[in-house]
Amino acid sequence: MKLQNFTVLPILCAVVFLLSGCAARESVSPATSVPGAVPAALPFNEQVAALPEGSTQYFAESPFGPSTIEAGPFYRSGLGNECRSARVTRGSMSHRFALCKEQNGAWRFIPTVFESMPR
Incomplete structure (x- = not known):
C-alpha cells in the first residue's frame, strides 16, 4: 500500500466521527409543546350537558353559530x-333540541323533529 492511503484513512475516519457527532447533537431551537399535553376544551354537547338546569350560556362557537343556549331539564x-332538552336562540331564531347520552358516555345532538313541523 502507498503511504498516501495511510494518511487519508485517519483523516476520513476523523471526518466521519465529527459528522456523526454533529448529527446526534440536539437542535438549539426551543422544544415545541406536545399537543396532547394541553387539556382540550370540552365539545359543545358536553358543555351544554354540564350546564345547570334553567341557566343560559352564550357560545361564540356552536353548531348554530354565535348563540345563547338555555339548558332544560334532564329526562329519560x-x-x-339519559337526555336533556335545550333551547337555542340566535337573533330572532329560536328552537329546541335535545342531547342524549350514548352507551360510550358521549352526548349526541338530537334535532327536535316536531318543532319544525307546520302548526
Missing part, C-alpha cells in the same frame, strides 16, 4: 337513554 328517552 323512550329508549332509556
Whole structure:
C-alpha cells in the first residue's frame, strides 16, 4: 500500500466521527409543546350537558353559530337513554333540541323533529 492511503484513512475516519457527532447533537431551537399535553376544551354537547338546569350560556362557537343556549331539564328517552332538552336562540331564531347520552358516555345532538313541523 502507498503511504498516501495511510494518511487519508485517519483523516476520513476523523471526518466521519465529527459528522456523526454533529448529527446526534440536539437542535438549539426551543422544544415545541406536545399537543396532547394541553387539556382540550370540552365539545359543545358536553358543555351544554354540564350546564345547570334553567341557566343560559352564550357560545361564540356552536353548531348554530354565535348563540345563547338555555339548558332544560334532564329526562329519560323512550329508549332509556339519559337526555336533556335545550333551547337555542340566535337573533330572532329560536328552537329546541335535545342531547342524549350514548352507551360510550358521549352526548349526541338530537334535532327536535316536531318543532319544525307546520302548526
